Amino acid sequence: DTEVTQxxxxxxxxxTNKKSLKCEQHMGxxxxxxYKQKAKKPPELMFVYSYEKLSINExxxxxxxxxxxxxxxxxxxxxxxxxEDSALxxxxxxxxxxxxxxxxxxxxxLSIL
Amino acid sequence: xxxxxxxxxxxxxxEGAIASLNCTYSDxxxxxxxxYRQYSGKSPELIMSIYSNGDKEDGRFTAQLNKASQYVxxxxxxxQPSDSATYLCAVKGETSYDKVIFxxxxxxxxxx
Numbered sequence: 713d714t715e716v717t718q719x720x721x722x723x724x725x726x727x728t729n730k731k732s733l734k735c736e737q738h739m740g741x742x743x744x745x746x747y748k749q750k751a752k753k754p755p756e757l758m759f760v761y762s763y764e765k766l767s768i769n770e771x772x773x774x775x776x777x778x779x780x781x782x783x784x785x786x787x788x789x790x791x792x793x794x795x796e797d798s799a800l801x802x803x804x805x806x807x808x809x810x811x812x813x814x815x816x817x818x819x820x821x822l823s824i825l
Numbered sequence: 826x827x828x829x830x831x832x833x834x835x836x837x838x839x840e841g842a843i844a845s846l847n848c849t850y851s852d853x854x855x856x857x858x859x860x861y862r863q864y865s866g867k868s869p870e871l872i873m874s875i876y877s878n879g880d881k882e883d884g885r886f887t888a889q890l891n892k893a894s895q896y897v898x899x900x901x902x903x904x905q906p907s908d909s910a911t912y913l914c915a916v917k918g919e920t921s922y923d924k925v926i927f928x929x930x931x932x933x934x935x936x937x
Contacts (some may be wrong), residue, residue, distance in 0.1 A: 736864065752930075753929070754927035754928065754929055754930055755870065755913075756914055757924055757925075757926055759923070767922075768924065798866070802868055802869070808921070809921045809922065810921045811855075811856055811917060811921070812874075813859050813871050813874045814871075814925060815871060816831040816861075816868040816869050816870070816871075817868060818867070819867075819868045819869050824909075
């Protein structure tokens with residue numbers, strides 16, 4: 713088990729559904745990240761939050777909407793996803809955006825029907 | 826475009842041998858280097874961080890960094906079948922605003 717908790721672990725949704733992925737950490741980290749990972753590929757950065765403010769959006773389609781309600785929580789709201797969005801979605805956190813390593817949660821396996 | 830390169834493998838080693846995983850990076854001023862292990866279907870798990878030239882040892886793992894050659898490696902001594910996984914090299918640039926760049930990963934198979 714990791715110190716970054718992601719829910720749900722698995723999610724199957726249709727292309728018209730709205731769902732949210734959740735991430736929580738209690739390590740006092742002030743930087744949080746969303747990554748997307750396809751099979752046999754490295755994690756691909758989507759968003760970075762630093763001190764609860766969005767600091768990087770890697771040109772992610774608007775059907776993905778991040779939210780950082782407080783320093784411990786990070787959400788990813790999903791709407792009108794496409795089959796190619798099926799992937800492992802990883803949340804990570806680090807002390808800040810400095811040089812400390814990122815720690816990953818277990819991920820949410822997302823399948824779009 | 827900043828790049829991190831790794832041999833994709835698969836790298837096969839017999840149980841008990843030393844596995845050597847290599848990584849090169851393009852950004853000369855990179856400051857932070859990380860090795861992650863990822864089992865199939867699981868999330869990346871941090872194994873080592875290294876910031877200075879030389880070797881850093883942690884149990885059976887040794888990370889080696891040579892900034893002049895823009896090269897970082899991970900040695901796994903006394904390899905076990907449980908070490909079979911994909912190993913991701915990750916590199917962060919000079920400033921706190923730089924992103925972590927992941928290499929494509931090297932698949933390691935330890936044969937009993």
